[in-house]
Amino acid sequence: MTPPPYVLSQGVLVAIGNALSQAFAVGIGTSHEANKPHHEARPCVPSIRQRSKAQRPSEGHARTIVEGRWGMCEFTCKCANSIQSWNPAVLGLLDSLPYDEEVVVWGRRWIVKTSTLGERHGYGVYACEDIIVEDSTSCRREGPTLFPYGGPIYKRRHCNMILRQHPEWKTFALEMDTFAGSTRRHSDVRVIDGDPIRFGNIAGFINSTVGTRPKRKANCEWVFVKGPPPAPYGETYHEDHCLVLATRTIRSGDELFTHYEWN
Numbered sequence: 001m002t003p004p005p006y007v008l009s010q011g012v013l014v015a016i017g018n019a020l021s022q023a024f025a026v027g028i029g030t031s032h033e034a035n036k037p038h039h040e041a042r043p044c045v046p047s048i049r050q051r052s053k054a055q056r057p058s059e060g061h062a063r064t065i066v067e068g069r070w071g072m073c074e075f076t077c078k079c080a081n082s083i084q085s086w087n088p089a090v091l092g093l094l095d096s097l098p099y100d101e102e103v104v105v106w107g108r109r110w111i112v113k114t115s116t117l118g119e120r121h122g123y124g125v126y127a128c129e130d131i132i133v134e135d136s137t138s139c140r141r142e143g144p145t146l147f148p149y150g151g152p153i154y155k156r157r158h159c160n161m162i163l164r165q166h167p168e169w170k171t172f173a174l175e176m177d178t179f180a181g182s183t184r185r186h187s188d189v190r191v192i193d194g195d196p197i198r199f200g201n202i203a204g205f206i207n208s209t210v211g212t213r214p215k216r217k218a219n220c221e222w223v224f225v226k227g228p229p230p231a232p233y234g235e236t237y238h239e240d241h242c243l244v245l246a247t248r249t250i251r252s253g254d255e256l257f258t259h260y261e262w263n
């Protein structure tokens with residue numbers, strides 16, 4: 001015998017309809033917000049970039065630091081044909097760096113303002129919180145990570161060409177492969193264009209101890225590290241990179257200094 005067709009009352013149908021429409025609305029995130037005017041809508045979920053600005057990198061990350069010395073480079077060359085674009089967010093840097101205003105980079109607070117060296121030497125980077133280095137003599141290269149030295153990477157020969165056209169960029173170019181044992185040819189050595197204005201590279205505002213009076217002591221150092229940066233930055237940036245590490249305890253209000261030839 002054929003079973004009778006299953007008949008639902010109108011009340012049951014309405015109840016099911018309401019339940020379905022509610023479930024669907026929750027699924028697309030509009031249930032109780034749907035009737036609000038547009039400007040009251042909640043902000044969207046933070047992007048990786050927003051999160052990375054506020055997050056301090058994991059210190060447990062094993063670093064393979066390559067011994068060597070890095071310095072700003074001087075260039076001469078002919079002409080440029082390819083200038084790379086670069087997104088500061090891939091290394092957790094800010095799009096732009098305001099002066100005289102606190103910013104958070106890699107989970108620490110900093111301010112960029114006129115250097116203690118004096119106005120004619122431009123800006124410097126100051127800590128807005130204490131950064132403790134436990135044993136500054138024996139752990140020099142194990143100090144806390146401050147932030148990366150970021151920007152588009154060029155081979156030296158291409159950078160030479162570009163800097164010929166833009167001589168104002170040269171003070172921020174950092175050579176990566178200058179350590180003993182590097183097998184790269186001179187012209188293939190990689191150079192980071194770390195212009196802080198164009199690329200949010202806060203490290204580009206760090207001044208040198210060289211020639212300072214009274215003599216400034218270096219409290220940080222940039223190092224070349226094989227492989228990606230510590231989490232969460234390694235998720236989007238997979239290459240070798242340069243980091244700025246604290247080498248001595250830095251107190252809130254101290255200006256960062258490292259040793260590099262700039263003249």
Ligand SMILES: C[S@@+](CC[C@H](N)C(=O)[O-])C[C@H]1O[C@@H](n2cnc3c(N)ncnc32)[C@H](O)[C@@H]1O
Nearest residue numbers: 121122123171204205206207208209210212262
């Ligand atoms: C990487 S930038 C540092 C940020 C720079 N003060 C600025 O505002 O752009 C290097 C330049 O800063 C200046 N500078 C860095 N260290 C210095 C020092 N010890 N004495 C004088 N000027 C210095 C020089 O003009 C140098 O070319």
